[in-house]
Amino acid sequence: MTFYELRLSSLLLPFQGITRHLPSFQGMRQSRIGKRRPATACGWALVLLLLGSTPSPVGADDWPQFRGPNCSGLSAGTAPLPVQFSAQTARWKVDLGDGIGCPIVVSGRVFVSAMVDDHTIGLFAFDAEDGHPLWKRTWPTGPLPEIHKTNSHCSTTPAADDERVYFYFSTLGMRAVDAKTGGDVWHQEMPTPFFVFKWGPGMSPVLHEDTLYFCQDDDLHPAMYAFRKTNGELLWKDDRSAMAVNYSHPVVCKTDRGPEIVVAGTRQLIGYDPTTGERLWHADTLLRNIKTTPVSLDGVIYISLQSSGIANQWLATADRSETGNNDGKLTKAEMQAFVGEQQIPAAFYRKTFDRGDVNGDGFLEGEELDKAFLDPTNFAGARYDAEAPADEFVMAIRGGGRGDVTKTHVLWKHPTRHTDHIVSPLISDNRMLLIKAGGIASMFETRGGTAVRTASRIRNPGDYFASPIRGDGKIYVAGENGVVVVLADSPSLEVLARNQMDDSLVATPAIADGHLFVRTRSQLICVGD
Numbered sequence: 001m002t003f004y005e006l007r008l009s010s011l012l013l014p015f016q017g018i019t020r021h022l023p024s025f026q027g028m029r030q031s032r033i034g035k036r037r038p039a040t041a042c043g044w045a046l047v048l049l050l051l052g053s054t055p056s057p058v059g060a061d062d063w064p065q066f067r068g069p070n071c072s073g074l075s076a077g078t079a080p081l082p083v084q085f086s087a088q089t090a091r092w093k094v095d096l097g098d099g100i101g102c103p104i105v106v107s108g109r110v111f112v113s114a115m116v117d118d119h120t121i122g123l124f125a126f127d128a129e130d131g132h133p134l135w136k137r138t139w140p141t142g143p144l145p146e147i148h149k150t151n152s153h154c155s156t157t158p159a160a161d162d163e164r165v166y167f168y169f170s171t172l173g174m175r176a177v178d179a180k181t182g183g184d185v186w187h188q189e190m191p192t193p194f195f196v197f198k199w200g201p202g203m204s205p206v207l208h209e210d211t212l213y214f215c216q217d218d219d220l221h222p223a224m225y226a227f228r229k230t231n232g233e234l235l236w237k238d239d240r241s242a243m244a245v246n247y248s249h250p251v252v253c254k255t256d257r258g259p260e261i262v263v264a265g266t267r268q269l270i271g272y273d274p275t276t277g278e279r280l281w282h283a284d285t286l287l288r289n290i291k292t293t294p295v296s297l298d299g300v301i302y303i304s305l306q307s308s309g310i311a312n313q314w315l316a317t318a319d320r321s322e323t324g325n326n327d328g329k330l331t332k333a334e335m336q337a338f339v340g341e342q343q344i345p346a347a348f349y350r351k352t353f354d355r356g357d358v359n360g361d362g363f364l365e366g367e368e369l370d371k372a373f374l375d376p377t378n379f380a381g382a383r384y385d386a387e388a389p390a391d392e393f394v395m396a397i398r399g400g401g402r403g404d405v406t407k408t409h410v411l412w413k414h415p416t417r418h419t420d421h422i423v424s425p426l427i428s429d430n431r432m433l434l435i436k437a438g439g440i441a442s443m444f445e446t447r448g449g450t451a452v453r454t455a456s457r458i459r460n461p462g463d464y465f466a467s468p469i470r471g472d473g474k475i476y477v478a479g480e481n482g483v484v485v486v487l488a489d490s491p492s493l494e495v496l497a498r499n500q501m502d503d504s505l506v507a508t509p510a511i512a513d514g515h516l517f518v519r520t521r522s523q524l525i526c527v528g529d
Helices: 003-019 041-050 310-319 332-339 346-351 367-373
Strands: 092-095 104-106 109-117 120-127 133-140 164-169 173-178 184-188 206-208 211-216 223-228 234-239 251-255 258-264 268-272 279-284 295-297 300-307 391-398 410-415 426-428 431-436 440-445 451-457 469-471 474-478 483-488 495-500 510-512 515-519 523-527
Touching: 104 510, 109 164, 109 523, 120 164, 173 211, 251 295, 251 300, 258 300, 295 426, 300 431, 310 367, 426 469, 469 510
Parallel strands: none
Antiparallel strands: 092 523, 104 109, 109 120, 120 133, 164 173, 173 184, 206 211, 211 223, 223 234, 251 258, 258 268, 268 279, 295 300, 300 391, 391 410, 426 431, 431 440, 440 451, 469 474, 474 483, 483 495, 510 515, 515 523
16 A cells, blocks of 8 residues: 555544444435545545645534633634524434533534443443434443532543543543544543542543643542543653642643643642643632632633632531531541441541541541641631631632742732632633522623622522533523523623523533533533524
């Protein structure tokens, strides 16, 4: 075989795995991954033209990971997006098992996960144009601990490029499969995370160039990982044992000194060297834990966060629950009774309770609670106060610094009462939009963080877990009650429509090619012309 024949076969290879799903040559579906016409002179000329070009691994209109490009919630597409829609008028929909991991879209393929049954996790690929199933992978999970009812064991979002899909599950570690066939590419075992509060896993892998990044700040093995995306080689790992449980995803900050991988955690926002994992800088600006993901645009990282403190949470749950005695003190027995059947590892007690029980009386009380649940090198936020409300902030930090940048690179930081502890901010047109429980929207300008408008409701009260996303001048906000509110991307936040999807919405939707992909607790739904 000649060089040109080899090159041509490699170019056509992606189509071979697609066309075998098609019913006939004459009945080809017209989609980004399935277009095929008779080989005219023009068609072969196009193929020959491609011989001199290298295809991009991710298209401009793709949604390759949690919350899309750089976890920002911003679609780069220009196709019109729908305003009014419903589960009944969907372009297509497919039934899935339970899950709250978000859908992603790359090269005309939708990837999403679901619990096939109580002890089997599935990863699915569908044609984005018509929902036709392309492949399905399943793995036995082994025993799984109890988790909070709002969460799901299927809670993480895959990441993908044109060649591979990268998927994490708590008991399976990190896996990469072929994007076209679902076949195994590589597998990395990882420590099974432990969450004493039963929150369960919620972190997802993110891609930057040739590296897959993953942060897992759990109660026993908090760490940041970097894998070579082609073969799963561990390039570097950063021990984050000073962190409490956090759920904030890594984002890329592009600076004059080069790109940085920025990760939020207990007390600190940290900028890493993408290649070596060196901690380039840190800003001591955060609180005890963070579940929101920052947004990085033009070298600035924008953050909204809310935290009532881990010590307060322990008293509010274990001591003041039906298994506690409400005496303002915490014992190991109360902790274990609250957790229930899940056995608390001895290593967790050594890391927390034993460290905090300074006088050795078997109780955690007052400042001992802080000592127990915050690393002595990494105290964050205000000290324990049983009556104190949650701390809430919005802030902007400039990347590109070195060392401690707390006093040099924090552009602004303002207390507020309008953040949510789970919903991440949306940055669009020099405005920061926040959505909190109750369907309350607030907006700040990004130059100095001053309020653009007073907080107001978006006509859909209830709980919110999905983060807002933007495309085609519209903002989509998915509520836990199954309603997707469409807002105008303007200071007025005009409500354009309220759309019922007939099922609980916890996952953040995806945008690609003029379509909105909505993952309910039980279905994947595509709407759009």
